[in-house]
Amino acid sequence: MDDRIRFMNGVVFWERSFEYLEVGNIVDLANAASGMAVHDECKLKFLELKTKRTYRSIVFKIEEKQKQVIVEATGDPAQTYEAFTDSLPTDECRYAVFDFDFLTPEGVPKSRIFFIAWSPDTSRVRNKMIYASSKDRFKRELDGIQIELQATDSSEIGLDVIKSRAS
Numbered sequence: 001m002d003d004r005i006r007f008m009n010g011v012v013f014w015e016r017s018f019e020y021l022e023v024g025n026i027v028d029l030a031n032a033a034s035g036m037a038v039h040d041e042c043k044l045k046f047l048e049l050k051t052k053r054t055y056r057s058i059v060f061k062i063e064e065k066q067k068q069v070i071v072e073a074t075g076d077p078a079q080t081y082e083a084f085t086d087s088l089p090t091d092e093c094r095y096a097v098f099d100f101d102f103l104t105p106e107g108v109p110k111s112r113i114f115f116i117a118w119s120p121d122t123s124r125v126r127n128k129m130i131y132a133s134s135k136d137r138f139k140r141e142l143d144g145i146q147i148e149l150q151a152t153d154s155s156e157i158g159l160d161v162i163k164s165r166a167s
Contacts, residue, residue, distance in 0.1 A: 036134040037068040038141045045071050049099055050113060050144045053077060057084045060095040060138070062130055069095070069138050081159055091122045093131040095138060097145070102166050112166045115145040121152050 048054040057075035062068070072094065075084055084098055096116045104110055117135050119128050139145060147165050151157040 036062055036130070036137070038138055039068050039070045041071050042069055042138075043141055045074060046097060046142045046144070049097060053099065055099070057087075057096060057098045059087060060097075062093075062134060064130070069134065081162065085154060085157055088118050090120060093120070093123050093127050094118045095131070095135070097142065098162075100162055100166055102163060104167065110166070112146045113144055114162065114165075115139055115142065115148045116157060117148070117150045118157070119150065119152055 042058075042060055045055065045058050049056075049058060054077070055074045056077050056079040058071060059073040060069050061072040063070050073087060075087070081098065081100065084096070088094055088096065096118060098114045098116065099111060100114055101109065101111050117131065119131055139148070149157055149161070149165065155161075
């Protein structure tokens with residue numbers, strides 16, 4: 001089986017067994033792995049979470065038809081961590097950020113912004129591949145991420161895990 005990369009009308013194609021898969025536009029080589037753009041609203045909402053603390057969490061979704069990452073949901077500042085984790089779908093991948101407040105052993109209040117790559121075992125393989133190939137590009141757009149977690153089930157993003165990673 002012969003793999004070849006072809007350029008046609010400004011688009012990169014990967015050829016394998018007479019199948020053409022659009023990989024991305026040549027102009028935007030940063031998206032070449034997945035072809036996913038990042039909607040401006042994602043950056044704006046994250047900036048509001050980081051600077052104004054308008055939200056406790058943001059859940060992002062890849063809209064495959066539009067080939068872009070969009071904001072799916074936001075959590076108000078009073079949202080609990082449990083409510084946030086319960087809002088993640090059980091059979092679909094998502095990206096999420098959570099602003100976690102905690103006290104140090106000395107009693108000093110601190111905050112850490114977590115980036116969570118949610119990829120449950122029950123999600124489709126294609127869905128997992130799209131999210132995995134787009135993650136680094138998307139994460140670079142969110143300046144200010146302090147801690148990254150990758151999780152395949154709820155035990156990997158439990159409150160005890162978050163607390164141990166925060167300190």
